[in-house]
């Protein structure tokens with residue numbers, strides 16, 4: 490079995506990842522799902538390994554089209570079949586281990602916007618054009634996914650105003666902009682709020698943003 494080192498893309502925790510044919514992997518620290526892989530479409534989806542970091546906490550198995558979850562020394566019959574049984578098993582495990590994350594409905598009233606992080610934009614004004622694909626909030630982390638595969642992670646957002654013209658997040662502990670290899674864009678930029686200062690990290694270099702403390706952590710302005 491191949492073992493790799495994996496860093497959580499949400500909280501930077503490092504862990505060992507064992508690669509199975511069918512498995513999911515949650516971060517042991519922030520509990521977010523980092524992997525969900527299976528041979529679905531090509532072969533059986535079981536045995537399906539449910540991992541938390543390097544530890545296998547449960548296995549979904551199939552026996553003559555009956556699915557069961559092996560978890561904490563017990564065999565738990567699942568009611569669903571095939572891929573849905575895998576989801577049922579994962580839900581069960583996450584529930585018992587207290588690792589279920591909330592899914593908070595988040596309103597946004599426009600689909601195309603200019604993006605500013607602490608007053609900074611990543612492009613020239615006429616190119617600051619981002620199309621929102623979706624917004625997901627789990628109570629701690631707000632993820633804005635854009636259509637050209639960029640992502641914005643906003644940790645512990647506070648003082649949020651959402652109108653038809655803008656989405657304004659006044660405070661956050663950390664904001665991370667991931668361009669995902671988009672052409673002509675620089676790599677991940679991280680803004681960390683600490684002791685009233687905003688520290689910006691980009692490719693190993695770090696600087697303090699002066700005079701940006703009053704700017705909203707994130708501002709999306711309708712295009």
Ligand SMILES: [Zn+2]
Pocket residue numbers: 497498499500501502516517518519520521
């Ligand atoms: Zn994590």
